[in-house]
Structure formats: structure tokens, C-alpha cells
Amino acid sequence: MRNARVMTAIALVGGMALSGLVAAEHGGKITPALHSVDVTHNGKTVTISRTSDKKAVIPAAYSHTARHCPPFCIQPMQIVPGVETVGELEVLGYLKRMNDGDRTLIVVDSRSPDWVVRGTIPGSVNIPWNKINVDVEGAFAVETEAETLNDILQDQFGAKLINGSWDFRNAKTLVLFCNGIWCPQSSINIRTLSKLGYPTYKLKWYRGGVQSWVSVGLTTVRP
Numbered sequence: 001m002r003n004a005r006v007m008t009a010i011a012l013v014g015g016m017a018l019s020g021l022v023a024a025e026h027g028g029k030i031t032p033a034l035h036s037v038d039v040t041h042n043g044k045t046v047t048i049s050r051t052s053d054k055k056a057v058i059p060a061a062y063s064h065t066a067r068h069c070p071p072f073c074i075q076p077m078q079i080v081p082g083v084e085t086v087g088e089l090e091v092l093g094y095l096k097r098m099n100d101g102d103r104t105l106i107v108v109d110s111r112s113p114d115w116v117v118r119g120t121i122p123g124s125v126n127i128p129w130n131k132i133n134v135d136v137e138g139a140f141a142v143e144t145e146a147e148t149l150n151d152i153l154q155d156q157f158g159a160k161l162i163n164g165s166w167d168f169r170n171a172k173t174l175v176l177f178c179n180g181i182w183c184p185q186s187s188i189n190i191r192t193l194s195k196l197g198y199p200t201y202k203l204k205w206y207r208g209g210v211q212s213w214v215s216v217g218l219t220t221v222r223p
Contacts, residue, residue, distance in 0.1 A: 028050050029050060030088075031089070037095060038096075039122045040099055040123060048092065050217045050219075051217035058215050061115075061118055062180065062214055067182050069182075071184055074181055075182070075184060075207060079190050079191065081200065082203075083204070085207050086207075088208070088213060090204070090206075094107060095123040106125060106157070106172050106175070107175045108125055108127050108174055109125065109126045109127070109178070110128070110129040110132075110178045111129065111178050112128050113126065115179060117223055119220035120223075121177070121210065121220065127152060129188060132192055153171075166197050168199055171199070173203075173204065175206060176189055176203070176204070177206035177207075177210070178209050178210070181207055181209070186209070
């Protein structure tokens, strides 16, 4: 009987040790088959991975749950008919395609610079929402200069202005995000772009934004 108890104890300890090894082996993985994604950010290679630090917590800036509405109202799941709402894995897929040389894509951080300095998604480009916005919506009623918007559409998004009308046939696919499901900045931009005629199939919306990104421990970078 005593030998049986000893063998049971050894088996339990061995099982715990094995579980620890398995946890260590899989710590930091994004999915069972995906450990990390390399992207280019400001000319440098950045590896996006998921933290394995068991003590890691959501940054304080994204931990608040009480936010005034308007302007910080919960956004719908579909912002504009035809515009796909995507999650973290889809964003990572777009970033990988960009890093592999696909120049038909751009991931856009729509937030104001004061938020970007706290950290952004590696591989994204910051185009503050008020440089695109031409709508009036709640406390975010800020008009942008037409020349600035035209420059962004042509120089960064690849659209062409022909005889006073926009040609979006060779325009890039845009993946836009801001702070989270309570942040209207990227959704305002998507509405604006769709009203200008930007094809909805070329507009993707990461609704969860940076708050969702950091909540699952994915890498961020500061300017």
C-alpha cells in the first residue's frame, strides 16, 4: 500500500512537471500554429508576438470602462454595409502580406498623435482621423482641409483625381483602427471614405482596436 502511494505521488509530481513544460512550450503563442509575425515599422523589423509574462496586465490607459457617450459610444459591429469587420488574426494576416511585399494594403492607425505615443500596432501608419474627417459627428466635429484629404487619398491611398472625380480602381485596401469599440475615430473615417466613393470591399475595420490588441498581450511599439 505504501509503495502504491509513493508511485501515485511520483506520477502526480511528474504530471505537474510535464504540464509546466507544456505551458512553457506554448507560452506566448498567438495560435497553436502561429508563434509570431515579423513586420516592418519605420524601416525596422519588429516581431509581433504574444507576451508569456503571467503578471502582464492591460495598460492603465485602456483599463477604464466608464467613458462618456457621446463621443465615446459603443460602436456597432458593422459600421457601413459592405465593410468587413476584422479581428486580431485578420490584422496579423494583412500585416504579414505587407511585410512580404504586398503594396496594395495599408494598416491605418486613425488615432490622434497623443494616443499613438503610448503605443501602436507595429507595421501600421498613423493618419490622424481629423485629417480625413469631413463629417460632423458629436464632439468629434472637426473639419479637415480639402487639400490635406486629397493628398492623403492620392499619395498614401493610391486614388486618382480625374476631371474632378475620384478613381479608386487602383486604390489600396485600408485596414483602419483606433482605440477600441468605444472609439468613433476610425468609424468616422470609414463613413467619410465610403461617401467619397471608396469601394467598401477595400475598407476593413478592426473594431477592437488597440484596447483589444493589448488585452491579448500582442506587441506594440512607440514612435
